[in-house]
Amino acid sequence: MDLLNIVKGAGVIGAGGAGFPTHAKLTSKAEYILLNGAECEPLLRVDQQLMEKFPDEIIRGMEAAGRYIEARKAIIGIKGKHKQVIVLMRERIAALGLSDYMEVMELRDIYPAGDEQVLVHELTQRIVPEASIPLKVGCVVINSETALNICKAIAGNPVTETYITVAGDIPQPRTFRVPVGVSVREVIGQCGVENVDDYAVIDGGPMMGSVMNNIDGYVTKKSKGYVLLKKDHFLIRKKTVSPDRARVIGKTACEQCRMCTDLCPRYLLGHNMQPHKVMRALSYNLEDVKEQQIAQLCCECNACELFSCPVNLHPKSVNVLFKQKLAEQGVKYQPIQMDFQARSAREYRLIPSKRLVIKIGLTAYDKPAPMTEVEFRPEYIQIALRQHIGAPAIPTVSIGEQVKAGQLVGKIPDNSLGAAVHSSFNGTVVEINDNSIVIKVGSYV
Template structure:
C-alpha cells in the first residue's frame, strides 16, 4: 500500500484548518513541501508543543510526505521565538540524517504567519496567485499535527484523536488529547470552570474562530482550540454583533481611510483584495458586480475588523456579505494576471503578534497551556460525517453493531472529495443520524484494550 493509500485509509484531513483531505494534496507533484508550524492565532499552543514532544514522528511523517510528492526540499516553518522547539527540531533532523532534505526556517512573530499563502511567501518568496492554492507555485502545505498523523498512518493507525488548547480567562489553561466526537462541554470543564453562564466560548482562535451559540457541539478532527472569555469582554461583544448592527455601524462611520486595505495580508502579497472598496459598495449600495468580485479574495483572517480599522467598524462583514451575494449568483472572480509580486510596503506593515494580543485585550491570558495527560472518557461520542471539505462520509456500520477503536465507520462516497471516519472509542453504534454516527462507549471492551 502506498503512502497516499495509507493516508486516505487513515482519514487524515488538515488539522486545524478547513479540513481538506490530505490524500488529495499528496496526489500532486511539488517542488517544495512546507510544514505550517506557525500557529499564529493568539493563545493556541498545540503545534509548538507537538513539535517539542514528537519531533521524530513529525519529521519522519513530513519527510515521507515530501518524498512522495517529489519535493526537492522540505521546509519546516516555525516562529523564531520558539527557540527551544527550533533547537529540538534541528538536533533531531541531524540525528535522523535527513538534513539534506528537511530544513527548519524561522518565521517572524506576525499575524497571520500561519495563513497558507503568507507561509508560502515567507518560506519560498513565491506568491500564490489570486484564488489560487500553493500547488500553483510548486508547494504542498501540511501542518505539524497532520505530519504526525501521516507518520501514524504509515504505521496503519487512523485518526481517532485530536489535540486541543483550552485557553482564555480561566484558572487552568491546558492542551489535551481527546477522542474525536467528545462533547465539547467535557473539554471545557478541564479549564477549571463548572458554570459557564457568565462565559462565551470561541471555537478556534480569537481572530478567526466563531462564537459558539451553545456548548452542545462535539470535537472534530480539525478542532484546535477553545477560548473562554467573560461575556462582557470587548472581543466577545465585537464578535457577537449581528448582520443588521454591522451594516448600520458601517454606514454611519466609514470614512474610507483605507487602513483595512493597507494592512490586508492578501493585498500586501499583491492581490487586489481591498476591503475599503467593499465598505464603499455596501454603504452606498453600489451595484457594479465586477467591482464586488474582489470580495472573493478575502481569507477571513479578520485583521481588518479586529485590528486595522481605527473606528472599530466591520470590513470583514462587508467582504463576507458580497461573497455570499456572488455565490448566490454563481459569479466568480477571474484573475487578470498569472504572476504576482508582493507590494514594497509589505515589510513595513506586518503586524507583530504582541500588538495584536494587546489590542484584543488578551494580554492577561497569554500564558502557557501545557500539554496535560488527562484521560477524557466520554460515555457517548458523536462522530461527524462532515468534518472535512467535500462530501459527507457514508456510514459502513449499522445501529447495534459493536466497533473497536480505529475501525472504519464511514467511507468516502464514490468519485467524491471526502475523508473516511473511524471509531474513536470501542462500543456500540446507538444511532446513525444525518450528520453523526453515535457510539456508546463499551467500558468492558475499553478496559480490555487498555489492560
C-alpha cells in the same frame, strides 16, 4: 498500499483548522513541501508542544509526504521566538540523516504568519496567485499535527484523536489529547471552570474562530482550540454583531481611511484584495454585485476587523456578506494576472503578534497552556460525518452494531472529495442521522 491510499484510509485531514483532506494534496508533484508550524493564532499552544513531544514522528511524516510528491526540499517554518523547539527539530533532522533534504526556517512573530499564502512567501519568496493554491507555485503545505498523523497512518493508526488548547479567562489553560467525538463541555470541564454558562466560547483561535451558539457540540478532527471569555469582553461583543448590524454600521460610519486595505496580508502580497472598496459599496443599493468580486479574495483572517480599523467597523463581515451574494449570483472571481510582487510597503506594515494580543484584549490570558494527560471517559461519543472540506462521509455501520476503537464508521462517497471517519472508542452504535453517528461507549448494550 502507497502513501496516498494509506493517508486516505486513515482519514488524515488538515489539522490546522481548515480540514482539507490530506490525500488530495498528495495527488500532484511539487518542488517544495512546507510544514506550517507558525501557530499564529493568539493563545493556542498545540503545534510547538507537538514538535517538542513528537519531533521524530513529525519529521518522518513530513519526509514521507515530501518524498511521495517528489519535493526536492522540505522546509519547516517555526517562529523564531520558539528557540528550544527550533534547536530540537534541527538536532533531530541531523540525527535522522535528513539535513540535505529538510531544514528549519525561522518565521517572524507576525499575524497571520500561518496563513498558507503568507507562509509560502516567507519561506520561499514565491507568491501564490489570486484565488489559487500553493501548488500553483510548486508548494504543498501541511500542518505539524497533520505530519504526525501521516506518520501514525503509516504505522496503521487512523485519526481518532486531536490536540486542543483550552485558554482564555479560565483558572488553568491547558492543552489536551482528545478523542474525536467527546463533548466540548467535557473538554472545557478539565480546566477548572465551575460554570461554563458564565462564558462565551470561541471555537478555534480568537482571530478566525467563531463564537459557539451553544457548547453542546462534540470534538472533531479539525478542532484546535476553545477560548473562553466573559460575555462582555470586547472580542465577544465584536464577534457577535449580526451581519445586518455590521452592514448598517459600515454604511454609516466608514470614512474610507483604507487602513483595512493597507494592512491586509493578501493586499500586501500584491493581490487586489481591497476591503475599503467593498465597504464603499455599502453606500449603494447594488443588485448586481459582480463588480465586488474582490471580496472573494478575502481569507477571513480578521486582521482588518480586529486590528486595522481605527473605529472598530466590520470589513471582514462585509466581505463575507458580499461573498454570499456573489455565490448566490453564481459569480466567481476571475484573475487578470498570474505574476505578483509583494508591495514595497509590506515590510513596514506587518502586524506584530504582541500588538495584536494587546489590541484584542488578551494580554492577561497570553499564558502557557501545558500539555496535560487526561483520560476522557464519555458515556457517549458523536462522530460527525463532515469533519472536513468536501462531501460528508457515508455511514458504514448500522444501529446496534458493535464497533471497536479505530474502526471505520464512515467512508468517502464515490468520486467525491472527502475523508473517512473512525470510532475513537469501543462501543455500540445507537443513532445514525444525516450529520453524525452516536456511539454508546464501554460495555456493549
